[in-house]
Amino acid sequence: MTSITKPPVRHPGLPKNALGFTVRDYEGAMSTLCAGCGHDSVTAALVLACWELALPPHRAAKMSGIGCSSKTTAYFMKQSHGFNSVHGRMPSVTSGANAANRDLHYIGISGDGDSLSIGLGQLSHAIRRNVRMLYLIDNNGVYGLTKGQFSASADIGSTSKKGEANLQPPIDPVLLALTLGATFVARSFSGDKAQLVPILKAGIMHNGLALVDIISPCVTFNDHEGSTKSYKFTREHEVELVAADFVPLRREVIAPETDAAVSVVTMHDGSTVRFRRTPEGYDPTDREAAYAHVRACQQRNEVATGLLFIDEHGQDMHAVSKTVEMPLVELPYEQLCPGNGALQKLMEGFR
Amino acid sequence: MSGINDFAFKIATVNGTGSASANSLLMQAIFRMGIPVTGKNIFPSNIQGLPTFYEIRVSKDGYTARPPDVDLVVALNPSTYAKDVATVRPGGYLLYDSSWPLEPELVREGITILGIPFGRMCVENFQGDRDRTLLRNIVYAGALAALLEIDMDIVRQMLVEKFSKKKKLFDANNTAIRLGYDYAREHYQCPLPFHLEKMNATSDSIIIDGNTAAGLGAVYAGATVGAWYPITPSTSLMEAFKGFCEKFRTDPETGLARYCIIQAEDELSAAGIAIGAGWAGARAFTNTAGPGLSLMQEFIGLAYYTEIPAVFYDIQRTGPSTGMPTRTQQGDLMSLAYASHGDTKHIVLFPCNPEECFYLSVTAFDLSERFQTPVFVASDLDIGMNDWMCKRLTWDDSYRPDRGKVLGAEELANVKKFSRYLCVDDDGIAPRTLPGVHPNGAYFVRGSGHDKHGAYTEDSDAYQEVVDRLTLKFAAAAKVVPEPEFHLQADAHVGIVSLGGCHAAVLEAIDRLREQGLVADYMRIRAFPFNESVKAFLDSHAAVFVVEQNRDAQLRSLLAIETGMPRDAMVPVLDYGGMPLTAKVVITAVADRMAQVLA
Numbered sequence: 001m002t003s004i005t006k007p008p009v010r011h012p013g014l015p016k017n018a019l020g021f022t023v024r025d026y027e028g029a030m031s032t033l034c035a036g037c038g039h040d041s042v043t044a045a046l047v048l049a050c051w052e053l054a055l056p057p058h059r060a061a062k063m064s065g066i067g068c069s070s071k072t073t074a075y076f077m078k079q080s081h082g083f084n085s086v087h088g089r090m091p092s093v094t095s096g097a098n099a100a101n102r103d104l105h106y107i108g109i110s111g112d113g114d115s116l117s118i119g120l121g122q123l124s125h126a127i128r129r130n131v132r133m134l135y136l137i138d139n140n141g142v143y144g145l146t147k148g149q150f151s152a153s154a155d156i157g158s159t160s161k162k163g164e165a166n167l168q169p170p171i172d173p174v175l176l177a178l179t180l181g182a183t184f185v186a187r188s189f190s191g192d193k194a195q196l197v198p199i200l201k202a203g204i205m206h207n208g209l210a211l212v213d214i215i216s217p218c219v220t221f222n223d224h225e226g227s228t229k230s231y232k233f234t235r236e237h238e239v240e241l242v243a244a245d246f247v248p249l250r251r252e253v254i255a256p257e258t259d260a261a262v263s264v265v266t267m268h269d270g271s272t273v274r275f276r277r278t279p280e281g282y283d284p285t286d287r288e289a290a291y292a293h294v295r296a297c298q299q300r301n302e303v304a305t306g307l308l309f310i311d312e313h314g315q316d317m318h319a320v321s322k323t324v325e326m327p328l329v330e331l332p333y334e335q336l337c338p339g340n341g342a343l344q345k346l347m348e349g350f351r
Numbered sequence: 352m353s354g355i356n357d358f359a360f361k362i363a364t365v366n367g368t369g370s371a372s373a374n375s376l377l378m379q380a381i382f383r384m385g386i387p388v389t390g391k392n393i394f395p396s397n398i399q400g401l402p403t404f405y406e407i408r409v410s411k412d413g414y415t416a417r418p419p420d421v422d423l424v425v426a427l428n429p430s431t432y433a434k435d436v437a438t439v440r441p442g443g444y445l446l447y448d449s450s451w452p453l454e455p456e457l458v459r460e461g462i463t464i465l466g467i468p469f470g471r472m473c474v475e476n477f478q479g480d481r482d483r484t485l486l487r488n489i490v491y492a493g494a495l496a497a498l499l500e501i502d503m504d505i506v507r508q509m510l511v512e513k514f515s516k517k518k519k520l521f522d523a524n525n526t527a528i529r530l531g532y533d534y535a536r537e538h539y540q541c542p543l544p545f546h547l548e549k550m551n552a553t554s555d556s557i558i559i560d561g562n563t564a565a566g567l568g569a570v571y572a573g574a575t576v577g578a579w580y581p582i583t584p585s586t587s588l589m590e591a592f593k594g595f596c597e598k599f600r601t602d603p604e605t606g607l608a609r610y611c612i613i614q615a616e617d618e619l620s621a622a623g624i625a626i627g628a629g630w631a632g633a634r635a636f637t638n639t640a641g642p643g644l645s646l647m648q649e650f651i652g653l654a655y656y657t658e659i660p661a662v663f664y665d666i667q668r669t670g671p672s673t674g675m676p677t678r679t680q681q682g683d684l685m686s687l688a689y690a691s692h693g694d695t696k697h698i699v700l701f702p703c704n705p706e707e708c709f710y711l712s713v714t715a716f717d718l719s720e721r722f723q724t725p726v727f728v729a730s731d732l733d734i735g736m737n738d739w740m741c742k743r744l745t746w747d748d749s750y751r752p753d754r755g756k757v758l759g760a761e762e763l764a765n766v767k768k769f770s771r772y773l774c775v776d777d778d779g780i781a782p783r784t785l786p787g788v789h790p791n792g793a794y795f796v797r798g799s800g801h802d803k804h805g806a807y808t809e810d811s812d813a814y815q816e817v818v819d820r821l822t823l824k825f826a827a828a829a830k831v832v833p834e835p836e837f838h839l840q841a842d843a844h845v846g847i848v849s850l851g852g853c854h855a856a857v858l859e860a861i862d863r864l865r866e867q868g869l870v871a872d873y874m875r876i877r878a879f880p881f882n883e884s885v886k887a888f889l890d891s892h893a894a895v896f897v898v899e900q901n902r903d904a905q906l907r908s909l910l911a912i913e914t915g916m917p918r919d920a921m922v923p924v925l926d927y928g929g930m931p932l933t934a935k936v937v938i939t940a941v942a943d944r945m946a947q948v949l950a
């Protein structure tokens with residue numbers, strides 16, 4: 001039951017972040033997911049990422065649709081508002097919330113069913129709109145909550161638990177996002193916290209929509225032999241193309257890497273993302289190259305992970321709409337209502 | 352019967368030929384002569400080449416409904432000649448383009464036929480097909496000015512205002528007006544027996560359509576987020592909102608916008624955006640019509656159950672399905688009142704004209720935030736897109752939005768454990784919090800079963816406690832939604848109930864019925880849930896007629912469901928062909944029925 005809260009155990013020894021919070025302060029209600037579900041690891045990574053960023057919990061909003069994955073918004077940051085909306089529609093609700101209050105950190109969590117089937121249109125248009133938000137797809141190749149039907153991300157030939165093979169080609173959210181002009185595209189694995197946490201941190205700080213596709217195995221319906229979204233398959237086929245570190249602005253810059261393979265992208269707030277282990281000539285700011293690399297990996301039956309593409313010069317929804325800096329919810333009514341004088345002048349034009 | 356300042360004329364032409372500006376020129380000129388006037392644009396659902404009609408009614412008594420009779424038809428579309436000539440009242444007039452010989456179709460006994468060679472005059476006086484087509488409209492406007500005695504000084508003044516910076520256009524239009532005017536005066540007895548005489552009955556009025564007024568209302572209400580997907584006849588509402596925001600809400604120093612309008616990918620998304628923004632604390636809205644409303648259903652239920660404010664404008668058009676997109680109807684009443692699956696009920700407001708679209712917009716936002724629930728404004732194509740004469744809008748500068756029970760940072764600082772759906776008042780409203788304000792205010796919105804604390808539940812009692820409170824909230828809303836408008840008379844024989852755009856026609860019908868010796872009380876419902884007074888009115892009249900524009904008597908059903916009044920005790924008067932209601936429909940239905948009863 002999500003309503004059961006964890007016992008308030010104090011851990012005096014736990015380190016505190018810049019706000020004086022321990023990592024436990026970023027936790028939420030007890031998870032009700034199956035033991036071993038990949039989604040819980042994503043939650044754990046999010047807790048760490050938000051704690052490390054010293055995000056004031058009440059300045060974040062957790063948004064989701066419907067699915068096992070979407071439930072996880074309840075399992076972290078209990079001091080943040082959360083919005084478990086309807087199936088596949090988290091992007092529109094977040095667009096509206098962001099339109100109203102542009103200053104919050106929006107953390108959107110979705111599933112492959114939520115985002116690639118029923119919500120494919122909403123995902124696509126949130127990308128086009130470039131709503132400033134972290135957009136996670138906990139991708140397990142199945143509909144977990146409705147008990148294991150294939151989702152649109154299932155690979156051709158991958159089999160269900162009952163042995164049935166999927167015959168339709170998959171939709172790859174990474175390729176889709178790259179095509180649609182997303183300004184931050186990454187892929188990771190729920191079992192790889194070291195890789196995931198910096199990506200999440202960079203994604204939260206990104207000035208636009210940060211799409212992170214996370215292979216997150218469903219232990220109950222899609223972790224068997226023949227699945228291409230299982231722990232085993234992913235471990236064996238994952239190639240970390242672009243490992244990244246996220247260096248927040250306020251942290252002291254560590255001695256510059258001497259490794260020539262390291263490249264640095266400065267984010268809009270002055271934080272930096274440092275890329276390690278990039279393959280020869282890979283430029284994570286080159287959309288075409290990113291697309292080509294992901295495709296090439298797929299052809300070799302490999303899963304390309306890492307922060308694959310970033311463009312810090314993109315304009316978010318508000319920049320395009322030329323909205324005032326102050327969140328609309330904070331504008332006093334006096335600045336919104338033109339008053340009777342203006343109305344009477346206007347009325348002359350209707351005569 | 353027609354007479355001075357009391358007649359109607361209709362222009363039948365083809366859409367996409369530029370007649371709209373000539374028609375509004377005529378209407379505005381009459382308005383500026385101080386004479387009450389309304390226009391109905393009956394247009395097709397395409398961009399060019401299909402029949403379109405514009406009806407202008409002049410009424411010294413101020414009747415604004417669609418005219419019961421047409422005194423003069425200007426027939427400019429050969430493909431509809433037969434129908435058009437049939438709509439002229441006996442003894443009326445037909446004006447046609449005599450550049451071509453009179454078609455046998457246009458000949459009819461008992462009417463006067465006037466020919467003016469509009470086309471030929473344009474060919475002789477103007478260059479190029481485009482100009483000739485466009486200016487033909489201005490030539491007929493000139494002819495009508497002569498036949499109906501429109502003040503030419505006013506017409507000239509309007510051309511000056513319109514083309515102040517375009518001398519060439521001014522000259523062409525001025526010539527065109529004169530061509531029609533002079534030809535009519537030379538060849539026919541001007542004015543016709545029914546014509547215009549200056550009055551002083553419009554100084555306190557404006558001409559405006561409902562969508563413009565509603566868009567303006569949203570600005571004055573302080574709405575900052577608008578989301579939509581284009582659909583006739585609601586599109587012009589957001590266009591108006593945008594235009595007024597650009598004018599009034601652009602920061603003078605930075606040029607930045609104090610609003611955010613999102614043209615969404617569909618109506619599901621538009622609803623989601625409005626709800627997301629409402630949850631975050633903005634006054635947000637979306638505007639749509641039937642097909643879009645159908646798409647929004649799931650989200651409406653979410654907002655209802657999770658108690659999030661947002662305003663939905665439904666500019667009704669003829670359904671079901673795509674229906675007739677450019678025809679009017681009140682076919683969404685049931686789907687608005689109980690929108691979405693499960694037990695849901697909503698506040699719905701029914702403006703009867705553009706003026707009320709403005710004021711009820713503000714009421715809608717107030718009610719929505721106060722009751723933390725979606726509120727619907729049920730307008731229709733006739734109100735939304737037609738030019739209505741109504742009272743000049745005014746604004747009370749002391750107005751401040753009713754934001755409802757929202758806990759601020761200071762209040763939250765002392766809250767130990769915030770329970771989102773815990774209500775201590777008898778209005779059924781639990782205080783809410785906005786994201787970003789205070790850590791103590793955090794809660795989790797879920798459309799799944801929740802208890803009064805907002806926690807997930809599958810427990811029957813905990814679930815019921817919440818939905819029962821929603822019923823209480825709905826009952827509380829019934830006490831504060833706008834009261835009906837009553838027109839009561841001494842010794843009334845019958846009661847008439849109606850709503851929305853039927854109002855003008857019903858008012859007129861009541862006057863005519865009284866002349867026939869049938870005295871009727873009238874109640875115009877302005878909101879759902881129904882106030883106490885609605886039931887009282889039904890109870891106190893032996894014969895009740897319910898006038899509405901749909902096939903299935905939806906308002907009557909709502910009245911039966913919500914007040915317990917037996918369905919069969921209310922006589923439906925239904926008009927659902929897609930045209931604005933005329934008084935005739937009401938008069939005939941009521942008079943026939945009463946004759947039956949008395950017989």
Ligand SMILES: Cc1ncc(C[n+]2csc(CCOP(=O)(O)OP(=O)(O)O)c2C)c(N)n1
Binds near residue numbers: 066
């Ligand atoms: C409109 C609608 N249709 C169907 C459902 C049923 N449903 C709930 S979750 C789900 C699929 C979830 O799959 P995914 O997003 O991949 O999440 P997972 O459970 O795999 O994490 C479906 C079809 C629903 N909630 N709403």
Ligand code: SF4
Binds near residue numbers: 037144218
């Ligand atoms: S069904 Fe699958 S996705 Fe859902 S909680 Fe269990 S393991 Fe996770």
Ligand SMILES: [Mg+2]
Binds near residue numbers: 067113143
């Ligand atoms: Mg899934």
